[in-house]
Amino acid sequence: MVCKFAVASSLLSLAFAAPSNKTCSTQLNVTSQTDLDTISGCEVFRNSIHIGGDAAVLTLNGVQNITGDIYIYNATELTSFAAPELQEIKGSLDLEIVEVLSTLSMPQLTDLGSIKLLTLPALEELQFNAGVRNAKDILISDTSLKSLDGLNLSQVETFDVNNNKNIKDISIDATSISQLLDISFNSENVNVSLPNLKWANNATFRYCASVLMPELQSVNQSLGFINNTFYNVSADNLESVGGTFILSSNRNLQKASFAKLSKVGGGFVIANNSQYSDVAGFSNLSSVGGAIDMVGNLTNASFPELNQVDGGVVVDSDNVFNCSVFDEAHENGDFHGDAYVCKGKSTTISTTLASATATHSASSSSDSHATTTTTHKSTESASGSASSSATSSKHSKNGAVANSAGLGLLGSLAALLFQFI
Numbered sequence: 458m459v460c461k462f463a464v465a466s467s468l469l470s471l472a473f474a475a476p477s478n479k480t481c482s483t484q485l486n487v488t489s490q491t492d493l494d495t496i497s498g499c500e501v502f503r504n505s506i507h508i509g510g511d512a513a514v515l516t517l518n519g520v521q522n523i524t525g526d527i528y529i530y531n532a533t534e535l536t537s538f539a540a541p542e543l544q545e546i547k548g549s550l551d552l553e554i555v556e557v558l559s560t561l562s563m564p565q566l567t568d569l570g571s572i573k574l575l576t577l578p579a580l581e582e583l584q585f586n587a588g589v590r591n592a593k594d595i596l597i598s599d600t601s602l603k604s605l606d607g608l609n610l611s612q613v614e615t616f617d618v619n620n621n622k623n624i625k626d627i628s629i630d631a632t633s634i635s636q637l638l639d640i641s642f643n644s645e646n647v648n649v650s651l652p653n654l655k656w657a658n659n660a661t662f663r664y665c666a667s668v669l670m671p672e673l674q675s676v677n678q679s680l681g682f683i684n685n686t687f688y689n690v691s692a693d694n695l696e697s698v699g700g701t702f703i704l705s706s707n708r709n710l711q712k713a714s715f716a717k718l719s720k721v722g723g724g725f726v727i728a729n730n731s732q733y734s735d736v737a738g739f740s741n742l743s744s745v746g747g748a749i750d751m752v753g754n755l756t757n758a759s760f761p762e763l764n765q766v767d768g769g770v771v772v773d774s775d776n777v778f779n780c781s782v783f784d785e786a787h788e789n790g791d792f793h794g795d796a797y798v799c800k801g802k803s804t805t806i807s808t809t810l811a812s813a814t815a816t817h818s819a820s821s822s823s824d825s826h827a828t829t830t831t832t833h834k835s836t837e838s839a840s841g842s843a844s845s846s847a848t849s850s851k852h853s854k855n856g857a858v859a860n861s862a863g864l865g866l867l868g869s870l871a872a873l874l875f876q877f878i
C-alpha cells in the first residue's frame with residue numbers, strides 16, 4: 458500500500474514536476490559553477506537566474522527553457538558563458554557590464570523575450586548557431602560585435618543598436634519594427650540592410666555607410682538620417698512618413714531617392730548635407746503636414762507634385778539657389794504656414810529686384826538680419842517638433858502676404874513683387 462502510494466505520488470510529481478520542485482522555480486543567484494549545477498536537472502526553470510561574482514567560465518547545463526530572465530551583471534572575471542541545451546528564455550537575456558566576456562554560446566537558442574547586451578567590450582560574436590527567430594526588443598550597445606549573425610528575426614518591437622565600434626554589418630530580416638528602430642554611433646563603416654522591412658514606427662540612422670530598405674512602405678512617426686557617411690540613400694517603395702522626415706549632416710551625400718514618397722505628416726528637413734546640392738528624388742511628394750526646412754549647400758530643388766505645406770517654408774542656401782519652384786508654389790497658395798523664405802547666396806530678393814530693373818546683376822545680397830533671425834527660428838521649430846509646426850495657423854489661399862509675420866521689409870517687398878511678376 459505504502460509502496461503503491463509512493464509510486465503513484467512520484468508519477469504525479471513527474472507529471473507536474475516543475476511547478477512543485479522548488480529548486481526549479483526559485484530565483485537563482487549565481488556566483489559559481491556549483492550554484493548553476495543545482496538546476497541542471499531542471500528541463501524547464503521557472504524563474505530568473507542572476508549571475509555576478511568572479512567566476513571565469515560558467516556553463517548552464519541541462520536547462521532547456523527558462524520562464525524568467527538570465528541577468529548577468531558585473532561578473533568581473535567572466536570570459537565565457539554557455540548554455541548548450543537552452544532553447545527558450547521567455548524573459549530577457551540581459552548582460553550588462555561584463556568587461557572580459559568573449560564567448561556567449563547558446564547554440565540551440567531560438568526564442569527570447571528580449572535581448573539586452575550592454576557594455577561587453579570583449580564580445581566579438583554571438584554564438585547563437587540555431588538562429589534566434591523570436592525576440593521583441595533588442596538593445597545592443599557598447600560591444601565589439603562584428604555582426605549580428607545569429608539573430609534571424611521576423612517581427613521586432615524595438616531595435617536599438619548603438620556604439621558598437623567594430624560592427625561591419627547590421628542585417629535584420631524583420632518585416633516590421635513596431636516601436637523604435639535606431640542604429641546610431643556604431644562604426645562609420647557599417648552597412649545596414651533591412652531587406653524585408655515593410656513598416657517601422659520611428660526610425661533613426663546615424664553614422665551608417667549604407668542603409669538598404671528596398672521594401673519599406675511606411676513609417677508611422679519620424680524617419681531620420683543624420684550624420685551618416687553614405688554617398689546615396691534611397692527607399693523607393695516608401696509612400697508615407699507620419700511624422701518628420703530628416704536628412705541632415707550627411708557629409709558625403711550626393712543623391713537621395715524616395716520615388717514614391719507622397720506624404721510627410723510632420724516637418725520635412727534637408728539640412729547641412731554639404732555635398733548634396735541638387736534636391737531631386739522626391740518626385741511624388743505632394744503634402745507636408747509640418748514645415749519645410751532646407752538649409753545647406755543647395756543649388757536646385759525639384760518637387761513636381763508638391764501642392765500642400767501646412768507649416769512654414771524656409772529655404773536658406775549657402776550656394777546660388779534657384780527659388781523659382783518654391784516661389785511658384787508660394788504664389789499658388791500651396792504654403793499655409795506663417796513663414797516663407799527662400800534665399801541663396803545671391804538672394805531671391807536681389808534676383809527679383811535685378812530682373813525687375815532688367816540689370817541682371819548677381820550682386821551680393823542685402824538680406825536683412827530680421828530675415829536671418831526668422832530663418833533660424835523656423836529651422837528650430839521644423840526640426841525640433843513636427844507637431845508644433847503642423848499646427849501653425851493657416852493663411853488665406855491667395856498667397857500674397859503669407860510672410861507678414863516678422864520677415865521684415867525686404868521679405869514683404871519680395872512677396873509683393875512676386876504678385877506682379
Ligand SMILES: *[C@@H]1O[C@H](CO)[C@@H](O)[C@H](O)[C@H]1NC(C)=O
Pocket residue numbers: 483484485486
Ligand atoms: C538573490 O538575490 C536577491 C538580491 O540580489 C535577493 O533578494 C534574493 O532573495 C536572492 N535569492 C536567493 C534564492 O538567494
Ligand SMILES: *[C@@H]1O[C@H](CO)[C@@H](O)[C@H](O)[C@H]1NC(C)=O
Pocket residue numbers: 470474478479480481494495496497498499
Ligand atoms: C528537483 O530538481 C532537481 C534539479 O536540480 C532534482 O535534482 C530533484 O530531484 C528534483 N526533485 C523532484 C522532487 O523532482
Ligand SMILES: *[C@@H]1O[C@H](CO)[C@@H](O)[C@H](O)[C@H]1NC(C)=O
Pocket residue numbers: 500501521522544545567568
Ligand atoms: C522549450 O521551448 C521550445 C521553444 O519555444 C519549445 O519548442 C519546447 O517545447 C519547450 N520545451 C519544454 C520542455 O517546455
Ligand SMILES: *[C@@H]1O[C@H](CO)[C@@H](O)[C@H](O)[C@H]1NC(C)=O
Pocket residue numbers: 531533554
Ligand atoms: C563590480 O564589482 C566590483 C567588485 O565586485 C566592484 O568593485 C564594482 O564597483 C562593481 N561595479 C559596478 C558597476 O557595479
Ligand SMILES: *[C@@H]1O[C@H](CO)[C@@H](O)[C@H](O)[C@H]1NC(C)=O
Pocket residue numbers: 588590609610611630
Ligand atoms: C531566417 O529565418 C527564415 C524563416 O523565418 C528562414 O527562411 C531563413 O533561412 C533564416 N535565415 C538564416 C540565415 O538562418
Ligand SMILES: *[C@@H]1O[C@H](CO)[C@@H](O)[C@H](O)[C@H]1NC(C)=O
Pocket residue numbers: 624625626646647648666667
Ligand atoms: C560597406 O559597403 C561598402 C560598399 O559595398 C564597402 O566598401 C565597405 O567596405 C563596407 N563596410 C564594411 C565595414 O565592410
Ligand SMILES: *[C@@H]1O[C@H](CO)[C@@H](O)[C@H](O)[C@H]1NC(C)=O
Pocket residue numbers: 637638639659660661678679
Ligand atoms: C523617435 O526616435 C528618436 C531616436 O531614437 C527619438 O529621439 C524620438 O523621440 C522618437 N520619436 C517618437 C515620436 O517616439
Ligand SMILES: *[C@@H]1O[C@H](CO)[C@@H](O)[C@H](O)[C@H]1NC(C)=O
Pocket residue numbers: 656657658675677
Ligand atoms: C503603423 O503603420 C502600420 C502599417 O501602416 C500599421 O499596421 C500599424 O498599426 C501602425 N502602428 C501604429 C502604432 O500606428
Ligand SMILES: *[C@@H]1O[C@H](CO)[C@@H](O)[C@H](O)[C@H]1NC(C)=O
Pocket residue numbers: 683684706
Ligand atoms: C556628427 O558627428 C560628428 C563626429 O563624427 C560630431 O562631432 C557632430 O556633432 C555630429 N553632428 C550631428 C549633427 O550630430
Ligand SMILES: *[C@@H]1O[C@H](CO)[C@@H](O)[C@H](O)[C@H]1NC(C)=O
Pocket residue numbers: 687688689712
Ligand atoms: C551608391 O553609393 C555606392 C557607394 O557608396 C555605390 O557603390 C552605388 O553605386 C551608389 N548607387 C547609386 C544608385 O548611385
Ligand SMILES: *[C@@H]1O[C@H](CO)[C@@H](O)[C@H](O)[C@H]1NC(C)=O
Pocket residue numbers: 705706726728729752840
Ligand atoms: C545646420 O547647421 C547650422 C550651422 O552649423 C546649425 O545651426 C543647424 O542647427 C543645423 N541644422 C540641422 C538640422 O542640423
Ligand SMILES: *[C@@H]1O[C@H](CO)[C@@H](O)[C@H](O)[C@H]1NC(C)=O
Pocket residue numbers: 731732733734754756776
Ligand atoms: C557645395 O556643393 C558643391 C557641389 O555642388 C561642392 O563642389 C562643394 O564642395 C560644396 N561645398 C561645400 C562647402 O561643401
